Amino acid sequence: MSESLLNLVPKxxxxxxxxxxxxxxxxxxxxxxxxxxxxxxxxxxxPELGLAKENIVFVSGIGCSSRFPYYMNTYGMHxxxxxxxxxxxxxxxxxxxxxxxxxxxxxxxxxxxxNHLIHALRRNVNLKILLFNNRIYGLTKGQYSPTSExxxxxxxxxMGSLDAPFNxxxxxxxAEASFVARTVDSDRKHLTxxxxxxxxxxxxALVEIYQNCNIFNDGAFEILKDKDQAQEAVIRLEHGxxxxxxxxxxxxxxxxxxxxxLRVVTVTPENESAVLVHDAHAASPTTAFALSRLADxxxxxxTPIGVFRxxxxxxxxxxxxxxxxxxxxxxxxxxxxxxxxxxxxxxVVG
Amino acid sequence: xxxxxxxxxxxxxxxEQRSVPAGSHHGEEKEVRRLDRxxxxxxxxxxxxxxxxxxxxxxxxASFGNDLSTLPNFPAEIRAPAGTLPxxxxxxxxxxxxxxxxxxxxxxxxxxxxxAALKANIGDVPRGSEIIVNTDEFAKRAMxxxxxxxxxLEDGSLAGYRVHPVPLTTLTVEALKDFGLPRKEAERxxxxxxLGLLSWxxxxxxxxxxxxxxxxxxxxxxxxEANVAAFxxxxxxxxxxxxxxxxxxxxxATKAFPPxxxxxxSGNLALSYGLIAAARQADLPLYLGSYPITPASDILHELSxxxxxxxxxxxxxxxxxxxxxxxxAAFGGSLAVTTTSGPGVALKSETIGLAVSLELPLLIxxxxxxxxxxxxxxxxxxADLLQAMYGRNGEAPVPVVAPRTPADCxxxxxxxxxxxxxxxxPVFLLxxxxxxxxxxxxxxxxxxxxPDLATPxxxxxxHRTADGTDVFWPYKRDPxxxxxxxxxxxxxxxxxxxxxIEKQDGTGNISYDPANHDxxxxxxxxxxDGIQVPDVEADDPDGxxxxxxxxxxxxxxxxxxxxxxxxxxxxxAQAHLRHLNPFPRNLGEVLKRYEKVVIPEMNLGQLATLVxxxxxxxxxxxxxxxxxxxxxxxLAAALKEAIDV
Numbered sequence: 002m003s004e005s006l007l008n009l010v011p012k013x014x015x016x017x018x019x020x021x022x023x024x025x026x027x028x029x030x031x032x033x034x035x036x037x038x039x040x041x042x043x044x045x046x047x048p049e050l051g052l053a054k055e056n057i058v059f060v061s062g063i064g065c066s067s068r069f070p071y072y073m074n075t076y077g078m079h080x081x082x083x084x085x086x087x088x089x090x091x092x093x094x095x096x097x098x099x100x101x102x103x104x105x106x107x108x109x110x111x112x113x114x115x116n117h118l119i120h121a122l123r124r125n126v127n128l129k130i131l132l133f134n135n136r137i138y139g140l141t142k143g144q145y146s147p148t149s150e151x152x153x154x155x156x157x158x159x160m161g162s163l164d165a166p167f168n169x170x171x172x173x174x175x176a177e178a179s180f181v182a183r184t185v186d187s188d189r190k191h192l193t194x195x196x197x198x199x200x201x202x203x204x205x206a207l208v209e210i211y212q213n214c215n216i217f218n219d220g221a222f223e224i225l226k227d228k229d230q231a232q233e234a235v236i237r238l239e240h241g242x243x244x245x246x247x248x249x250x251x252x253x254x255x256x257x258x259x260x261x262x263l264r265v266v267t268v269t270p271e272n273e274s275a276v277l278v279h280d281a282h283a284a285s286p287t288t289a290f291a292l293s294r295l296a297d298x299x300x301x302x303x304t305p306i307g308v309f310r311x312x313x314x315x316x317x318x319x320x321x322x323x324x325x326x327x328x329x330x331x332x333x334x335x336x337x338x339x340x341x342x343x344x345x346x347x348x349v350v351g
Numbered sequence: 352x353x354x355x356x357x358x359x360x361x362x363x364x365x366x367e368q369r370s371v372p373a374g375s376h377h378g379e380e381k382e383v384r385r386l387d388r389x390x391x392x393x394x395x396x397x398x399x400x401x402x403x404x405x406x407x408x409x410x411x412x413a414s415f416g417n418d419l420s421t422l423p424n425f426p427a428e429i430r431a432p433a434g435t436l437p438x439x440x441x442x443x444x445x446x447x448x449x450x451x452x453x454x455x456x457x458x459x460x461x462x463x464x465x466x467a468a469l470k471a472n473i474g475d476v477p478r479g480s481e482i483i484v485n486t487d488e489f490a491k492r493a494m495x496x497x498x499x500x501x502x503x504l505e506d507g508s509l510a511g512y513r514v515h516p517v518p519l520t521t522l523t524v525e526a527l528k529d530f531g532l533p534r535k536e537a538e539r540x541x542x543x544x545x546l547g548l549l550s551w552x553x554x555x556x557x558x559x560x561x562x563x564x565x566x567x568x569x570x571x572x573x574x575x576e577a578n579v580a581a582f583x584x585x586x587x588x589x590x591x592x593x594x595x596x597x598x599x600x601x602x603x604a605t606k607a608f609p610p611x612x613x614x615x616x617s618g619n620l621a622l623s624y625g626l627i628a629a630a631r632q633a634d635l636p637l638y639l640g641s642y643p644i645t646p647a648s649d650i651l652h653e654l655s656x657x658x659x660x661x662x663x664x665x666x667x668x669x670x671x672x673x674x675x676x677x678x679x680a681a682f683g684g685s686l687a688v689t690t691t692s693g694p695g696v697a698l699k700s701e702t703i704g705l706a707v708s709l710e711l712p713l714l715i716x717x718x719x720x721x722x723x724x725x726x727x728x729x730x731x732x733x734a735d736l737l738q739a740m741y742g743r744n745g746e747a748p749v750p751v752v753a754p755r756t757p758a759d760c761x762x763x764x765x766x767x768x769x770x771x772x773x774x775x776x777p778v779f780l781l782x783x784x785x786x787x788x789x790x791x792x793x794x795x796x797x798x799x800x801x802p803d804l805a806t807p808x809x810x811x812x813x814h815r816t817a818d819g820t821d822v823f824w825p826y827k828r829d830p831x832x833x834x835x836x837x838x839x840x841x842x843x844x845x846x847x848x849x850x851x852i853e854k855q856d857g858t859g860n861i862s863y864d865p866a867n868h869d870x871x872x873x874x875x876x877x878x879x880d881g882i883q884v885p886d887v888e889a890d891d892p893d894g895x896x897x898x899x900x901x902x903x904x905x906x907x908x909x910x911x912x913x914x915x916x917x918x919x920x921x922x923x924a925q926a927h928l929r930h931l932n933p934f935p936r937n938l939g940e941v942l943k944r945y946e947k948v949v950i951p952e953m954n955l956g957q958l959a960t961l962v963x964x965x966x967x968x969x970x971x972x973x974x975x976x977x978x979x980x981x982x983x984x985x986l987a988a989a990l991k992e993a994i995d996v
Contacts, residue, residue: 011841024848026860055843060679071848071861076840078682079850080675081705087640087672091679091687092840095638095663099683099840117675120668321663328658335660337631341624341795344614345414345559351610 006127006203006316010052010100017048024074035186035212036066039133042192044073050100050200057100060089062109065140066133066212069104083114086121089128094318100200103130108138111147111167118207119176124317125204132169132209133186137218150299155217170293170309173207174286180206181289182308186213187226191237191306198308204316224301236295238307240281244292246303253277254295263291265303281311381590382597388447389553389601390455393545394472395464397430397440400542405442407546407563411555413615413792416603417446420907421617422454422980423788427645427728434488434496439471450607452907452914454789456982460552462545464519466494469503478511483548485541487520515594519544526584530577540581547585552598557586611794618757618786619646621793622716623653625764627660630686632765633772633804637662638685640676642669642695645728646784647718650690670698674715678702681711684808684839686768690716693735694725700743703777705851707747707875710826710835712771712778712806714764715739715749719783721978730978731784733903734954739779740932740961746872748879750774751931753781755906758793760786763929765802770882772806775834781931783953785980786904809836809845814857825849825859833878884930886937889944893922897994898945900970902928902958904980905951911983912990923990931958939966949973949993951986 022044030036047057057075061067063082070077076099080088085103093101110118110132121128137155138144144157148169152161173181180202184195192210199206211222224234236246236254244254245268253268253276266272283289289310296304329335391408395401402423412419422443431438445455460481463469465488476482489502503509504516523541524534543564550557561579568575589595616624630637641651643666655664663680667673674689681687691699696717706713719735721727739751750770754763760782771778812821813836825847826835838845847859855862856870889898890913901909906927913925926941928934942948942962948970950959956972963970973989975981 026848053841053843055846056841058682058840070850073848075846077848077850078679078709079848079852080678081701081851084671084675084702087667087675088679088682090667090672091638091640091665091676091681092683093679094665094676095636095680095685096683096840116668117672120672321665325658325661325663332659335627335657335662337628337660338798340627340657340660342612342614345410346612346614346795347414347416348612349416349605349608349610 005201006097006319007050007052007100007201009097010056011098013051013053017051017054019045019048021054022047022074024072026071028072029068030065031216033215034065035135035214036069036133038186038189039131039192039210039212040069040072042189043131043196045189046193046196049197052100056098057102058089058092059102059104060085060092061104062106062114063140064106064109064138065214066104066106067109083109083112084117085109086114086117086128086130090121090124090126093127094321097127097318097322101128103128105130105132106139107132107134107136107146107148107169111169111172115147119172122173122176122178122205122207125177125179125314126317127204127319129199129202129206130208132207133212134169134209135212135214135218136166136221137214139214139217143217166298168293168296168298169207169209171290174290174293174310178207178310179204179312179314180308181310182207183209183211183304183306185211185222185225185306195308198311202311203313203319222301225304225306234302234304236303236305238279238281238292238305238309240279240308240311242279243276244279244305245276254292263288263295265295281308283310284312286310383600384597385600385602387449387601388445388451389460389599390443390445390458391460391462391549392441392443392458392472392475393462394439394441394468395462395542396433396467397426397428397438398433399440399464400539401440401442401464404542404546405444407560408549408555409444409615409790410559410563411550411557412444412446413613414559415556416605416608417601418449418451418604418607419444419446419615419791420451420454421445421790422785424979425729434465434467434493436467436471436497439468441468441472446601448602448604450604452911453980453983456984460549462549464488464541464545466499466503467497470497470499476512479513481513481515482509483515483517483545485519485545486516487518517548517588517594522584522588523581526581527577530573530580532573532577536574537577540578543578543581544585544588547582547587548589548595549585550582551586551589552595554598554600557582608792609794613792613794615790616758616761616793617788617790618754618760618782619649619718619788620653621758622754622760622764622780622782623650625761626650626654626686626688626714626768627657627662628761628801629765629768629804630660630662632801633686633768633806635684635686635806638677638680638687639664639690640667640673640680640687641665641690642667642673644670644692644695646720646787647690647692647695647716649787650716650718670695671702674699674702674713678706678709678711678713681706681713682709682840684837686714686772687712688714688716690718692718692720692728693722693738696735696738696742703749704743704745704747706777707743707749708851708854709849710775710875712775712837714767714771714778714780716780716782718787719781721976727978729784731904731980732953732976732978733781733783733905734957734976735781736902736931736954736957737960739781746876748876748932749777749779750879750882750933751779751781753903753929753931754786755903755927755929757786757789757791761793761796765804766929769802769804772804773834774832774878774882775837776879781903783904806837808842809838810842811844823847824857826854827857828874833874833881880933882933884933884935887926887928887935887941889924889926889941891924893917895922895924896945897947897949897990898924898926898942899949899951899990900926900928900942900958900962901951902931905953908981908983908986909951912981912986915983915987916990916994921991921994923994928958931961934965942966942968942970947971947993949990951975951981951989953980
């Protein structure tokens with residue numbers, strides 16, 4: 002990886018602690034909400050970055066998770082539904098000395114704001130997008146979301162929802178994302194490691210965080226959290242390591258030679274060498290996409306977590322700044338008097 | 352030039368074209384007449400290059416020193432089916448030896464490149480006018496396509512016109528025969544032949560056009576030279592053919608222009624320059640978030656060319672992202688702008704509301720076009736005034752500034768920026784299609800004439816709490832302007848969070864307190880109501896009983912109509928609004944001085960609605976929504992009727 006764009010952001014003068022990032026505002030999520038865990042993880046991780054906190058900005062949209070900026074003692078904007086990536090794009094592209102984070106939810110990012118999300122990803126603006134996915138609408142009190150499973154019974158879908166859900170990781174990969182990861186609210190260590198990699202990534206980093214809504218969709222990710230079930234359900238992706246999971250790592254992911262698709266097999270001495278080694282830096286997103294399709298959208302069985310893809314490609318903000326520099330090199334610094342007097346002119350004497 | 356001051360001769364002569372023999376100093380064999388003003392309309396197929404032809408004639412005319420005003424008129428389709436009425440594109444230019452205000456009501460000269468162009472435009476051309484037709488295009492099929500059963504050139508339907516039948520295509524191809532171009536390619540230069548002919552007819556300087564052609568086709572020198580040759584051939588044709596016995600001089604409008612250096616400028620270009628100038632005067636980087644939309648896209652194009660001024664232009668995925676990015680940049684300390692037209696404003700409404708709530712400076716440039724919905728993308732209208740005023744949820748007041756002429760877009764942009772920066776508020780700049788594409792001479796300002804827009808950011812705490820701690824309150828207001836501090840990220844100690852949820856006065860913390868909300872709503876309104884704008888001045892030399900009140904681009908036609916009435920001895924007062932929100936403080940008092948108030952608008956009476964509601968004045972509307980600016984004559988008649996009633 003090349004030099005991190007974090008070098009453009011001023012460093013904190015003194016060592017920081019988690020406390021420095023807690024604002025004076027009372028946190029108003031429901032007791033037991035998964036958002037608390039994410040907030041604590043982010044506040045706990047920030048001192049590690051060592052950035053001047055006045056140069057950190059959290060921008061959010063609308064929804065439960067979008068209250069996040071109020072609780073961070075940094076600069077922040079709680080904007081309008083779905084628009085945070087657009088607003089953050091304007092901020093990040095005009096202020097490269099800032100570390101800009103977007104906090105959004107499955108409704109905010111994938112429903113009303115889907116357009117802004119995919120375009121931020123394809124441009125590769127230097128944003129870190131934390132997508133809290135609880136597979137339900139919380140703030141509007143319990144309607145199905147664009148990540149809810151088909152047939153979900155909610156207040157707005159008493160006979161079951163009809164929509165096929167989005168897989169946010171697949172969507173992000175399809176939108177040319179250069180960094181895509183998934184993690185889980187309750188796994189502080191994993192969450193922090195993913196944040197670490199995302200923060201360091203030059204360009205847009207999309208982090209899907211499975212987050213429990215204990216009021217309207219409690220236990221949605223229980224299979225990934227329950228110790229007994231998780232071993233069989235969770236596939237932990239680590240760059241450069243064979244993709245194995247299950248009790249005693251008896252299962253592995255291999256490529257089907259006939260279709261090129263991925264499938265899960267029981268690992269034997271004969272097929273062990275065929276187990277796929279995870280390459281997050283692969284130039285092609287094909288395998289990452291195949292990995293994102295392993296999970297069963299209903300049961301979440303065989304859900305990969307970790308960094309699916311982390312590749313380097315030109316960052317929009319950098320290129321925008323470069324064009325400004327190039328324009329000055331080519332034409333000199335803009336001279337307003339010259340500009341206004343350009344074109345055909347004539348003089349009237351008094 | 353559209354200053355209200357006009358030389359006496361100009362006042363006396365606006366209206367009918369005046370012709371004086373000027374002697375034949377330009378060549379013994381041809382008569383030269385002197386005219387005080389001319390209105391030319393070039394009309395052809397969308398692919399015939401009429402806009403370019405008009406632009407070039409305009410440039411020649413501007414550099415010659417005439418006053419001028421232009422009206423491009425083109426279909427929304429890029430290339431409508433060739434030879435059809437919907438595919439006709441035209442460019443009207445009015446130029447004079449005195450101060451003029453509009454592109455003119457009716458052409459003195461129509462250049463019709465095909466039957467469709469003739470048919471679509473002949474209704475606007477008074478008998479006695481000159482019509483130059485490209486006879487090559489008047490084949491049976493082409494005529495039948497637009498419903499001519501017999502040739503209008505032969506059936507007497509053009510009786511009373513001075514028709515010049517010219518085989519423009521044939522002559523062009525003939526002139527270019529040595530270039531070895533395919534016939535189709537050679538034919539494309541026929542617009543330059545026409546331009547050459549008209550340039551001869553009106554004694555226009557030609558160097559500018561030749562330079563322009565060589566620059567435009569720098570990579571295709573053969574095409575450049577072919578176009579120059581066609582242009583010269585057109586000129587020579589005029590000079591030699593007997594059909595054109597007379598040429599005309601229109602003297603420079605020396606008295607109409609105060610001393611200075613001038614250039615011709617369109618509204619969108621002036622507006623773009625105004626934005627760049629505002630950023631310089633504010634010492635802030637300019638950030639444009641925009642999505643292409645007619646007729647605003649030219650501002651995006653223009654600003655994109657000036658990155659060496661530190662201008663960032665962001666072509667967003669949609670209108671909402673355009674303004675979203677601009678708002679994000681405003682939070683970061685840029686002079687932020689979004690440019691659009693009416694449909695885009697509708698999409699941006701929620702973000703404008705957020706900007707009202709965040710109290711950040713933001714310019715929303717709306718180049719109005721015919722509506723509702725997609726409406727008439729390339730035509731003009733003023734029907735977004737109420738959308739700008741009220742098109743948001745909740746009480747969300749936004750200042751509204753409207754330029755009156757193409758060149759005035761420069762000053763209006765600076766003024767809108769002043770309000771946005773001083774009061775930390777989104778501001779609407781309401782231009783329209785007529786101003787955007789129309790052009791006029793502009794006196795280039797000296798840089799030291801430009802206003803100082805320096806806007807300090809907050810740098811430290813602004814409040815001491817009861818326990819003596821110094822803190823930063825993002826919503827503690829300046830007592831004079833009621834503006835809140837602009838504290839940009841990167842400023843240590845001022846970390847704060849803002850959002851669209853109602854905020855507690857002062858601290859900016861989330862507050863659902865009823866009394867606080869009532870206070871905040873009223874305070875945001877009071878801030879906008881308190882914006883300093885100059886008083887409106889009524890121009891009323893004769894002590895009239897009727898006031899005609901306008902806003903925006905109707906300034907030219909209204910002023911021309913008022914001049915006509917006064918010339919006929921009919922007193923009428925005129926006032927024109929740049930600031931629609933807040934209104935000038937003295938507006939109510941001015942309105943009450945008159946027995947009658949007439950408000951011409953290119954909508955169904957939106958300003959009239961505001962004025963009636965606000966001042967309880969029985970203002971009458973005179974409205975037109977045909978996608979075109981008012982014509983002075985028709986407006987004068989309507990005003991006369993209103994006065995007489």
